[in-house]
Amino acid sequence: GENVEQHPSTLSVQEGDSAVIKCTYSDSASNYFPWYKQELGKRPQLIIDIRSNVGEKKDQRIAVTLNKTAKHFSLHITETQPEDSAVYFCAASYSGYSTLTFGKGTMLLVSP
Amino acid sequence: KAGVTQTPRYLIKTRGQQVTLSCSPISGHRSVSWYQQTPGQGLQFLFEYFSETQRNKGNFPGRFSGRQFSNSRSEMNVSTLELGDSALYLCASRSEGGYTFGSGTRLTVV
Numbered sequence: 688g689e690n691v692e693q694h695p696s697t698l699s700v701q702e703g704d705s706a707v708i709k710c711t712y713s714d715s716a717s718n719y720f721p722w723y724k725q726e727l728g729k730r731p732q733l734i735i736d737i738r739s740n741v742g743e744k745k746d747q748r749i750a751v752t753l754n755k756t757a758k759h760f761s762l763h764i765t766e767t768q769p770e771d772s773a774v775y776f777c778a779a780s781y782s783g784y785s786t787l788t789f790g791k792g793t794m795l796l797v798s799p
Numbered sequence: 800k801a802g803v804t805q806t807p808r809y810l811i812k813t814r815g816q817q818v819t820l821s822c823s824p825i826s827g828h829r830s831v832s833w834y835q836q837t838p839g840q841g842l843q844f845l846f847e848y849f850s851e852t853q854r855n856k857g858n859f860p861g862r863f864s865g866r867q868f869s870n871s872r873s874e875m876n877v878s879t880l881e882l883g884d885s886a887l888y889l890c891a892s893r894s895e896g897g898y899t900f901g902s903g904t905r906l907t908v909v
Contacts, residue, residue, distance in 0.1 A: 693841075721897050730889065730900040731842070776841065786832065786855045787898060791841035 689714040691779050693790025701798055706767050708793045710777035711759040717779040720753060720760045721787070726773045734775075735762070767797045801826065803892045803901035811907045817878040820904045824871050824892030830854075831873040832898065833865060836887040845888075848873050880908045 690713040700706050712720075721736035737744045737751045737760065744751050748767075753760040764771055774794050778787040804823040812818050824831050833845040844857035848867035865875040877884055885908045891898040 723898075723900075730902050731898075732900070733897050736897055786844055786847055788844065789834075789842040791839070 689717055689779055689781075689788040691777060691788050691790040693777050693793060695793060696791065697794045697796070699796045699798065700767050702767060702769060704767055706764045706771070706795055706797075708762045708775055708777070708795070709759060710761070710779075710790050711757075712779040712788075713758070714779070714781070715755075715758065716781050719780045719782055719785075720751070721778050722749075722751060722762050723776045723778065723789075724773045725776065725792075731776060764795075767795075769797050769799050771795060772797045803890060803899055805888075805890055805901035805904050807904060808902065809905045809907075811909060812880050814880055814882060814908055816880050817876065818880060818906060819874055819876045820888055820890075820906075822873045822875075822890035822901055824873070824890075825894070825899060828892040828894055829871050830893035831867060831871065832891045832893065833873070833875050834889045834891065835859075836889055836903070837885075842889065845875065877906075882908050884908050 693710045718739035722734050723731035724734045725731040735746050735751050737753050748765050750763045774792045776792045777790045780787045806821045830849045832847040834842040836842050846865050847855045851867045862878045867873040887903045887905050889900050889903045891900045
């Protein structure tokens with residue numbers, strides 16, 4: 688089955704810096720890659736996703752890039768703010784309708 | 800529209816007991832997936848139901864089971880509880896826009 692590795696497990700940045708979280712996946716058939724943000728005590732929420740027919744997608748301060756050949760994808764957050772502090776999970780699946788396999792998460796801490 | 804509703808929010812059980820958790824997906828969604836979340840292990844897939852049929856199952860012992868009703872509401876059951884079953888259990892309702900998670904049930908086994 689699919690296996691998703693996520694790094695780093697913890698990331699500390701200063702407000703205004705950029706943050707990058709990287710994930711690799713094992714199943715070359717996977718073609719849907721969402722990212723979820725989970726604030727303390729709250730549910731995971733979808734923040735951005737990408738499908739394998741594109742290499743990059745942006746939404747304001749966040750962007751995701753995908754390298755299908757290398758089987759890795761990354762989340763980029765620019766101009767970080769304290770409210771970006773949360774645990775971020777990457778995931779992969781064969782399609783938007785099949786089971787999602789999650790990475791173990793990255794705790795992002797943004798200091799003012 | 801209403802989101803994903805999980806009940807109860809918190810639960811404390813004793814080792815050896817059994818527990819049933821409930822999840823109501825977003826209206827019109829027929830797919831429900833269950834995940835176990837523990838510190839350091841992330842979200843581990845338990846099972847997925849679609850139109851009352853289990854479509855996929857994760858690598859959990861047979862003590863973990865589930866079902867889905869005709870109104871798409873789903874329940875998961877854990878029998879003979881162990882201390883290691885303490886976790887946040889999340890269910891997710893699926894659409895073409897991806898997963899929408901419920902707030903989860905925090906299960907503590909003592």
